[in-house]
Amino acid sequence: MSSFFVTGTDTNVGKTVATRAIMQALQALDIDVVGYKPIACTQDDEISVGDCVGSKSDYGTEDNADVLTLMHTTKQDVTYQDINSYTFSHTMPLFTDQGEQIQIDKINQDLAHLNRKYQTVVVEGCFGWLSPINKHFSFADWVVKHQMPVVLVVGIKEGCINHTLLTVQSILNLGAPLIGWIANRINPCLGHYAEMIDTLRNKIDAPLLGEIPYIYKPETQDVGKYMTNIERLTYLKTVLVK
């Protein structure tokens, strides 16, 4: 097993920031690691991005911020299209004709290509755990099929305990291995932070891998140092590295 999947309690909870943190922490252990964002949906409704079926030559713009963050985080020499299978110019390709373009086979092939080349691949999903990839498959279905270990990113905000517990329940019910969770402090003004973390720690049947504080432009910072559960990362190293 050489890849694992980063999901979150919602969109905008810090999956990309946490993916960067995991990658930096693994790189500090001398593991060669790349990020992979199979489907990227850019929040920009005026430009249109090319059709991405089959050929890799008909991409439109290669400007999705998540893909670029993953590209800048790895120390490996990868292109945009190495670490992304589909980029769309809006957030809801599923509900347009573009949704039909998304082929699981292409995503599988692109992941397999990265797995062959690198020791570890950290895969970032879209939105949350049960979000659809296309009309037939959800991210959860795909991850379970691959038996990819899962890391859950919890954006600490009102309602996150509910979203976290529902997500954990679904991950475990579907039989995916939950490696651990990451607390990401996306709202610095939220009170009772420590109590929320304690509650989540007690209720999640998987270890806390680290807590990312509220910081300025985290996608440009060294966030690997916040992955404090070194034992678990070492476990990742032995289990996930070829």
Ligand SMILES: Nc1ncnc2c1ncn2[C@@H]1O[C@H](COP(=O)(O)OP(=O)(O)OP(=O)(O)O)[C@@H](O)[C@H]1O
């Ligand atoms: N710890 C943090 N401190 C400050 N800002 C943060 C932190 N984590 C995330 N952010 C900001 O919150 C926004 C969402 O973060 P991020 O893009 O990582 O979320 P995401 O879950 O990957 O979103 P998406 O569903 O679009 O992929 C970004 O603007 C990011 O800079």
Ligand SMILES: [Mg+2]
């Ligand atoms: Mg993201």
